[in-house]
Amino acid sequence: MRPRQQITELFSTFLQFEADRFDRWIADARLRRRMQQLEQTKQVPTSEQFWALYWYKHWQVANLGMDESQVRMKAENPHQQARLHLAAYLQEPCYWAAQQTVRKFTDLHYRLADCFQIAVAEVPVVLKGYNPERGASLKTYAGMAFSSVLRDALRQRQVVDLSTGWSLLRRTSKKRLLEALHQAGLAETTIAPYRLAWICFNQLYVPAAPGERLPKPDPAFWDAVAQLYNQERHQLVPPGPAVQAATIERWLTQMANWVRSYLYPAVGSLNMPKFSEEATEVQDTLADPTSDSLLTELIEAEESDDRSRQQAKLNQTLTTALSQLDSQSQDILRLYYQQGKTQQQIMQEMAISQASVSRRLSKAREKLLTALVQWGQSLNIAPTPALIKDMSTALDEWLNARYQMNGTAPST
Incomplete structure (x- = not known):
């Protein structure tokens, strides 16, 4: 799959399949035009992370304190259109999660394109679970979250598909x-x-x-x-x-x-004709966001530099801890997180028992989690059970980003 590079492309294009394989990126005219206008009118340095957080904040405003029926009633709210930009942005982690799931589920009745559509329908669930204060990027978190919700959805779907009414x-x-x-x-x-x-x-x-x-x-x-x-x-x-x-x-x-x-509702399309208005499409009624407050808030936030420094220190802490693991444990982590192999498959490839694979995997994660907790204590953060659970989730996100997303093993 050809990765997207340009900011406008990242937030305005959608993946298209052909014969269950990636074919090309399809641009949505409204989303592209909105991104181009924002980039031209806001004279500030921009980055992928900046715009991901920008649209996530808009999405939060649109969905704060509302249930699903109220969200649907607010569909024309300018902030609500952030969901479409975020759905475009999260196409890659959704694709990789679907591909990894298809590879793991040997008896799966769904194709790659089917799994992708099931996963992308869960974008609101992924966004609801994301917390930028934990330090992980939205794309890194989504890679983990899509895999989890897709596995759950597939298990439930296969039960339902085989069930009578x-x-x-x-x-x-x-x-x-x-x-x-x-x-x-x-x-x-x-x-x-x-x-x-x-x-x-x-x-x-x-x-x-x-x-x-x-x-x-x-x-x-x-x-x-x-x-x-x-x-x-x-x-x-x-x-x-x-x-x-x-x-x-x-x-x-x-x-x-x-x-x-x-x-399991049907997954719709932005290009679907509106009811009783065959000459127009759903995307033709998407409104442009007009509020500058969230963008200004992000630009002027005093804590942004400090957050970047702490994230760099955290990354260095975990990289150092990872480099201190023995080579066999590093190989197991690479096979598990980068190549998405099961413990059974790792056992066969490395010619060791599955108990050894499980034990080394647990020990490696335990050592990394210990380093993460010690880093938190250096910031006077007490390691409560709830916090350690959050740190464990953050560790999985970091390992996925380190191995899976870039497709290369970390340098030691």
Whole structure:
């Protein structure tokens, strides 16, 4: 894959696949124009990290204290368009996370392009978990986060893909069911009978013995669910009419489809025509950000120089600790973080036991984490359990950036 170099290109182009392989970068006209205007009008030195933090701050303003439905209602907010710039910026870590996942999951039913689309849909989740105060860059953190959310999403997807609608309803929590019904646009008065039907379904759709497979619902089963629903409908306000088995089956089938759509919505495109406006595209309505406050704040922040110095010291501390590891431990780290190999694969390549691989990997990370904690103590930072957990995450981010992103082993 050809890496992007120019700032404008980094924040305005999207990856295009051809036959499950990288084909080229596609520019979004609106995003490109906005970046060019900002670079021309702001007479300040710019860098990739600067603009990543700039757009992240805009995204934070747009999403602070709002749930998903409110975020969608604010889609025309200028700050909200930062998400599109950040989605463009994070294309590379998303691609590498997808490629690494495909390589690790030998029985995966999804192709590279599929995994990429699943991962890129999780950009809001990645952004929500990012904390620039921890010192890691957004791209480094995203490389770790995409791998994690993609693995979780794939495991859940493969369970759902192999599940019937009835099994899916059986596994769904009440909270997720209600979220799916709200997303489907149902009113509260309509949701209540659907919810009761689901409760009645779950009471009856259970195995007769532990471990026994659930059968496909038959007419007698739907009659039983309808009978239970009619007995319990007095809980509703108003109770509503009695229903037939066919109605119950139709409701449950609809709910299964809504839950599936809620869990895994289709990934849209910026170039998708707007509803009832085939002559325009979604991207044609994106507004330009007009506020200078965040940019000025970033430029004039007094702590930026100090943060850069501390980050340089941290990098030197970990580099020194890494160089003091024995050569075999360094080789294991390189194979694990740079080449994305599993412990089983490392064992075969290095001709040592898997227990030795696991032990050396843990010991190496422990030594690096110790160096990280000692660095924090030099700044009068007490190593609390929560902080050590954060430092462990930061260490993984640093190792990924050190090995995986540049594709070369660190110099010692």
